[in-house]
Amino acid sequence: MASQSTALQHHFENAEQQKDASTIGMWVFLVTEIMFFGGLFLAYMVYRQAYPAAFASASNKTDLWLGAANTTVLICSSLTMALAVHYASIGKKNLIVLFLVLTLLLGGTFLGVKSVEYHDKWVHHEIPGANFECEGCADAQHASLFFACYFGMTGLHATHMIIGIFIILYLIVKARKGDYGPEWHTPVEMFGLYWHFVDIVWIFLFPLLYLIDRSGGLKG
Amino acid sequence: MITAPSPVLTKKNYLNEAHSLKSWLLTKDHKRIGILYLISVTFFFMLGGLYAAMIRLELMTPAGDLLESNTYNKVFTMHGVLMVFLFLIPSIPAVLGNFLLPLMIGAKDVAFPRLNLLSYYVYLAGGLFIFTSLILGGVDTGWTFYTPFSTSYSNGYVLTTGLGIFIAGFSSILTGLNFIVTIHRMRAPGLTWFRLPLFVWAHYATSMIQILGTPVVAVTLFLVVLERGLHIGFFDPAYGGDPVLFQHMFWFYSHPAVYIMILPSMGVVSEIISTFSSKKPFGYTFIAFSSLAIAVFGFLVWGHHLYVASQSVYAGMVFSILTYIVAIPSAIKIFNWLATMYKGSVRITTPMLYAFGFMGLFTIGGLTGLFLASIGLDVHLTDTYFVVAHFHYVMVGGAIMGFLGGIHFWWPKITGRMYPEGWSKLSAIMVFCGFNLTFFPQFLVGYMGMPRRYHVYPPEFQVFNVLSTAGAGLLGVGYFVPFIYLLWSLKYGKLAGDNPWGATGLEWKTSSPPIHQNFEVTPVVTQEAYTYTTEEVAHIG
Ligand SMILES: [Cu+2]
Numbered sequence: 197m198a199s200q201s202t203a204l205q206h207h208f209e210n211a212e213q214q215k216d217a218s219t220i221g222m223w224v225f226l227v228t229e230i231m232f233f234g235g236l237f238l239a240y241m242v243y244r245q246a247y248p249a250a251f252a253s254a255s256n257k258t259d260l261w262l263g264a265a266n267t268t269v270l271i272c273s274s275l276t277m278a279l280a281v282h283y284a285s286i287g288k289k290n291l292i293v294l295f296l297v298l299t300l301l302l303g304g305t306f307l308g309v310k311s312v313e314y315h316d317k318w319v320h321h322e323i324p325g326a327n328f329e330c331e332g333c334a335d336a337q338h339a340s341l342f343f344a345c346y347f348g349m350t351g352l353h354a355t356h357m358i359i360g361i362f363i364i365l366y367l368i369v370k371a372r373k374g375d376y377g378p379e380w381h382t383p384v385e386m387f388g389l390y391w392h393f394v395d396i397v398w399i400f401l402f403p404l405l406y407l408i409d410r411s412g413g414l415k416g
Numbered sequence: 417m418i419t420a421p422s423p424v425l426t427k428k429n430y431l432n433e434a435h436s437l438k439s440w441l442l443t444k445d446h447k448r449i450g451i452l453y454l455i456s457v458t459f460f461f462m463l464g465g466l467y468a469a470m471i472r473l474e475l476m477t478p479a480g481d482l483l484e485s486n487t488y489n490k491v492f493t494m495h496g497v498l499m500v501f502l503f504l505i506p507s508i509p510a511v512l513g514n515f516l517l518p519l520m521i522g523a524k525d526v527a528f529p530r531l532n533l534l535s536y537y538v539y540l541a542g543g544l545f546i547f548t549s550l551i552l553g554g555v556d557t558g559w560t561f562y563t564p565f566s567t568s569y570s571n572g573y574v575l576t577t578g579l580g581i582f583i584a585g586f587s588s589i590l591t592g593l594n595f596i597v598t599i600h601r602m603r604a605p606g607l608t609w610f611r612l613p614l615f616v617w618a619h620y621a622t623s624m625i626q627i628l629g630t631p632v633v634a635v636t637l638f639l640v641v642l643e644r645g646l647h648i649g650f651f652d653p654a655y656g657g658d659p660v661l662f663q664h665m666f667w668f669y670s671h672p673a674v675y676i677m678i679l680p681s682m683g684v685v686s687e688i689i690s691t692f693s694s695k696k697p698f699g700y701t702f703i704a705f706s707s708l709a710i711a712v713f714g715f716l717v718w719g720h721h722l723y724v725a726s727q728s729v730y731a732g733m734v735f736s737i738l739t740y741i742v743a744i745p746s747a748i749k750i751f752n753w754l755a756t757m758y759k760g761s762v763r764i765t766t767p768m769l770y771a772f773g774f775m776g777l778f779t780i781g782g783l784t785g786l787f788l789a790s791i792g793l794d795v796h797l798t799d800t801y802f803v804v805a806h807f808h809y810v811m812v813g814g815a816i817m818g819f820l821g822g823i824h825f826w827w828p829k830i831t832g833r834m835y836p837e838g839w840s841k842l843s844a845i846m847v848f849c850g851f852n853l854t855f856f857p858q859f860l861v862g863y864m865g866m867p868r869r870y871h872v873y874p875p876e877f878q879v880f881n882v883l884s885t886a887g888a889g890l891l892g893v894g895y896f897v898p899f900i901y902l903l904w905s906l907k908y909g910k911l912a913g914d915n916p917w918g919a920t921g922l923e924w925k926t927s928s929p930p931i932h933q934n935f936e937v938t939p940v941v942t943q944e945a946y947t948y949t950t951e952e953v954a955h956i957g
Contacts, residue, residue: 207524207602209938217527217601224593228631235635235665239650242661324655325647337656344648344655348639 203380215382222386226393229356233397236352240345240404243338250338252409254330257322258346259313263406266309267398273302274395277388284384287377292384293368299391300364303357310354323347346405353401356394363387429832429929444529445932449536450515451830456536457503457511458899460543464498465892467491472854472888475881480871488871489556490572496559498550501581502543504815505588505673508680509595509626510539512822513619515830517595519923519930520613522604522939527597535590542584549573549580558869560670563651563662567643575645578637585634588676592626595619604922606941613921613945614690614703618683621707625672625679625714633669636662660726667718675714677811679707681774681818682749688771688825689753691919693760696946699752706745713742723794732791739789746782750775765917766840770821773848777813781806784859799869802862805855813851820847820898827902828916832928833909839901846894853887920946 208214244251280295321329324340324347333339367384370376376384430447433439440448470491474482483491514532518525526532549555555572557565566574599620603612640662642648649655651662690697697703719727719735727735753775762768784806788794797803827835861880866873873881915924926935 205529207529213601217597220600221528221593221597224596224627228589228593228627231628232631232635235632235639238665239639239661242658246658247656324649340649341656344642344650344657347648348642348650352635352638 218382218386222389226389229393233352236349243341243345247335247338247341250333250335251342253334254339254342255405255410258406259316260406262309262313263402266306267402269302269306270395270398273299274392276302277391281385281388284376284381285378289371289374292371292376296364296368296371300361303361307354307357310350349401353394353397360391360394428931429927430932431929433932444533446514446518446526446529446532447930449532450511452536453506453510453514456540456543457507460498460502464495464503467495468888469892471495472885474871476885478873478875478878483871485871486556490554492869493555493558494550497546497577500559501584502546504677504811506539507815507819508684508822509619509622510591512826513595513680516826516923517598517616517619518602519934520616520921521599521602521607522922522935523598523602524933526594527602528594531590532594535587539584539587542580542587545576545580545583549576560666561640563640563659567640568652568654575641578641582634582637585630588626589630592623595623604939604941611941611944614686614697615683617704618679618707621711622676622679624711625676629669629672632665636665663722663725667721671718672714674810675710677815679710681815684818684822685753685771685774688767688821689756690946691917692763692765692768693757694918694948695756695760697752698755702748703752706748709745710742713738717742720789723791724798736789736791740786743782743786750779766844767821767825769841769844770817770824774814774817774821777809777817777851781809781813784809797862799867800862801858801866801868804868805858805862808855828912829923829928831906832912833905834912834916835905835909836901839897843894843897846890850887850890850894854884854891857883920948
């Protein structure tokens with residue numbers, strides 16, 4: 197394929213060096229992402245530790261079933277993404293496109309469910325700020341910190357999903373042209389790493405925001 | 417003296433290969449991107465310098481007669497923001513690092529040239545945001561943006577400035593990422609890790625800090641923006657938050673950020689001292705690993721900024737000890753440089769003068785840092801001019817001396833021409849004297865109790881402030897003279913030849929200025945760095 201042979205950029209000696217560079221670059225990028233999310237995780241941990249009762253009661257306001265459904269959706273999207281990478285590496289053009297589209301749809305579903313949840317919070321005045329209310333919360337002022345973390349973390353996560361969806365669209369266009377095959381499919385593979393990373397972040401967010409101490413168990 | 421064949425300007429090189437504006441603005445050549453950065457950081461340096469001049473003029477008299485207090489707050493904030501985020505952080509890595517890393521490792525370019533160009537424009541976008549908020553009326557929070565003042569009370573343009581820093585941060589992250597991959601995967605055949613020039617080691621350590629620290633300050637500013645813009649509170653006690661958490665997160669980056677400024681500078685000094693002593697640096701591995709040690713320990717000391725901010729005394733003690741420890745790798749470098757010069761054939765050139773300046777000023781800056789690291793003394797010195805003097809000795813005395821030294825050292829390589837020897841030595845001495853005259857009195861007046869960030873002060877402090885302002889004038893001239901003669905040298909400077917210093921690095925093995933692909937043939941490295949042969953020593957003449 198013509199586009200495959202021109203894929204080697206002039207400053208690399210060979211395809212292997214180029215592939216190595218992309219892979220290391222992607223992993224380094226993911227490290228920066230961990231540090232980026234890390235700041236928010238730190239804020240969450242500090243405040244959860246300081247105000248356990250407020251956090252426990254506020255976490256009851258999250259929708260367990262929507263959260264669980266979304267977790268399932270996202271794990272499935274990781275599977276379809278992994279399959280897309282697999283078929284890219286053996287050059288099955290139609291299957292690459294199929295699994296990329298499925299990943300796209302699952303990602304879209306996640307964002308749809310997420311916006312339903314956001315809307316819910318909006319209706320119940322559970323967005324921190326002047327109109328913030330937390331019905332039945334032990335400590336409304338510090339419960340607002342829970343929601344600040346909730347929106348900060350899920351918002352940043354959703355932003356990554358939205359960026360990911362644009363990249364999938366680009367990959368689909370390229371895959372349809374037959375750009376990816378056994379020789380060269382680095383973009384699909386690198387994007388796979390990104391998508392799995394975003395997935396893993398959610399795997400941490402779900403228990404932190406929806407599950408821990410939901411019954412308000414730890415008293416005193 | 418052995419007469420070398422008189423140097424000629426290579427006919428085709430990266431500078432004259434294409435002339436259109438587009439060929440510059442859309443270039444993927446790391447050398448041209450380095451030049452773009454050089455122009456931009458110089459612009460922001462001058463702007464930041466203008467604000468410094470306003471501060472020093474105001475402080476000539478004890479009364480607040482030139483600027484109102486609100487204006488003064490904005491002036492020192494803009495000085496700090498411009499200098500830290502738009503000049504010091506990108507100065508050496510983005511200018512010299514970009515230009516030299518691929519040359520030093522015998523590569524045709526950095527690993528991701530397009531990403532490199534992108535990070536330049538990301539930097540410009542961040543600069544534009546900050547510049548816009550400056551035009552609109554500025555910010556008055558200090559460069560540290562402490563909450564809740566920055567999120568709830570300040571009337572300045574915190575949002576635009578914060579976003580500007582956030583954006584510029586990504587430029588720094590992408591540059592670091594690019595350098596790490598470049599050093600790992602683009603080295604010429606035979607160039608093993610322990611054959612790398614120390615400049616490359618220093619940049620590797622710097623890149624580590626850039627990729628690990630910068631995302632944290634980015635997310636911190638993101639939270640400040642959320643709190644100020646959308647009232648999603650994290651730090652303001654009115655929202656139930658903890659303002660000290662902001663300080664922890666801010667300094668987790670901003671202490672290591674000092675090493676983003678100083679480590680590359682140390683890399684430059686290592687190259688200069690080795691070259692002008694014609695000796696392999698004493699303790700090559702020690703210098704290399706001390707860079708990494710500084711990067712690692714630099715991440716563990718941020719709490720020394722919080723001794724008086726409700727941090728527990730026990731935490732303070734740990735941070736204090738760790739801060740003392742981080743002084744060790746810095747001292748190792750100083751001693752190794754001295755030992756390198758010992759019994760070397762030392763040539764006193766302009767870059768060497770800057771390297772001497774670096775060692776002197778950084779030593780004073782580092783040692784006064786130990787004063788501040790001790791908990792008891794810090795209570796007395798917190799928020800005084802002692803702190804201002806200390807970090808200027810490190811950040812200006814250290815980073816800018818290295819930057820100017822590096823610019824002079826590699827100017828023949830970058831432009832193919834020499835700078836005027838007499839003028840450059842004169843200005844190097846002016847910078848050194850002007851700097852000390854500006855900042856040494858601040859140690860004294862700070863120790864006597866003059867607080868930072870006020871524009872009115874008791875009359876008994878005036879004599880120190882007048883000295884300081886006089887020094888700032890001299891320093892300003894010292895910075896301005898190189899600006900003039902370097903521009904002059906572009907046209908009238910003597911032709912430099914490929915290796916005017918008799919240096920050993922790969923960058924000196926190609927033509928000056930280098931061709932677009934850097935080397936005609938990919939070099940093969942067969943020996944350690946800094947192996948001075950008789951041919952190179954002959955240059956000493
Ligand atoms: Cu510090």
